[in-house]
Amino acid sequence: MITIENLRKSYGKLQVLKDVNVSFEAGKVISVIGPNGSGKTTLSKCILGMALPDSGDIKINGESVLKKHAYRSQIGYMPQIGKYPENMKIRQVIEMIRDIRKDVTTVDEELIGLYRLQEMYDKRMGSLSGGTKQKVSAALAFMFDPKILILDEPTAGLDPISAEILKCKILKEKKRGKLILITSHIMSEIEEVADEVMCLVDGNVKFHDTITEIKAQANEARLSKAIAKIMNGED
């Protein structure tokens, strides 16, 4: 569904992505892992067109997305740190996005209900805690039933119950044939929801395999140990 070819991106002299070649299939949950600063967020920003790659191409369903914008209607994005206009209320933000996306007929409000966001509709975005902002981000990402979901450290600020709700939602959407990209550092969580793991180190794809394959390769029962073994083994 998404094909990335020879993607390079640098910020000034710092080369963040060095020749990334990878493809993701629909109906899978792919977890993007890697040390801090290895280019995970940059990769998702490139797919979204928020960061513009220096060279290479990103294709969704065979069509290049560079310098286009309509394709974003198929993507739901949940940023690592959601930034919202401070003096807007939750209600206004949600209504504004819905107003902009009026063409979408199926609106998925499940997460708004599960997170009880209606009860906080009149709170200003500036006064919300980090976790509540995450909930708003999650609700917005899933709202328009997108075919692709890009979740950047989705559970990082969430309490265990809310994180559980999100995980259930992710698995539910996967069953409906969506492609879900998750960047995360929590291995147990990855093991729960993901099918494949892609590891970025210094802007290169270190490996991209299914979880069972990774475990078999390293001969470990737990994913975290298996990954640690692979990472250390090659150094």
Next chain:
Amino acid sequence: MSKIIKYVFYDIIRNKIVLAYTLFLLLLSIGLFNLGGSPDKAVLSLLNLVLLTVPLISIVFATTHFYNSYEFIELLVAQPINRKKIFMSEYLGVAGSLSGAFIVGVGVPVLLFGASLTGFYLLLTGVFITFIFVALAFLASVITRDKAKGIGIALLLWFYFALIYDGIVLFILYAFADYPLENATLAMTAMNPVDLGRIIVLLNLDVSALMGYTGALYKSILGSLWGIGLAFGLLLLWILVPILSSRSIFSKRDL
């Protein structure tokens, strides 16, 4: 695009600075018209004050607004909307609301106390100046990510156009006083939208008779309808060049 402009408007109306700006202009204009003398005199004093304050307020307000709506822009960029559209909506929202404030604040008193062609030119010039300085503010904002630096550049631009430029022109006029400078001054005027606006209005007042040879030249060129059209065309260019270049910088930038 109109939808996004609507939300930009909402945001601006909520922070009340534009309301204060309207009241300030309203008080200023009513005060000057009531100070006695002919309406023409009031328009002249109003012109001088407007050409000093409108650029300053437009450029500072637009720069701070741009940086403050970064979150808003980031939110929209992940939606299926063209980046250029987001940028132009921001621009039209800010420039439109500031122009609205100007039209209410200066236009209503002019209409009440001294409706004339000159008053109309004053209004038109003010609106153009607003659009120009908001465009310059957006240019300053896309050049740098740092808010303090951006506001610094914006203030410097205002300083240049409102004060320094005139100093440079005066210096040139004195230094080359022995040469015929009429055409050169005309060209130099075109290089500064504030001066251009001033001359458009001045030429419609009787005071232009006091401006000497250069004034006579101005009058012969800019006094006609064709000349006025040319002057406004130049002002339009002053809007288009900064806003189109900042738009292209914005659409090629990482967010």
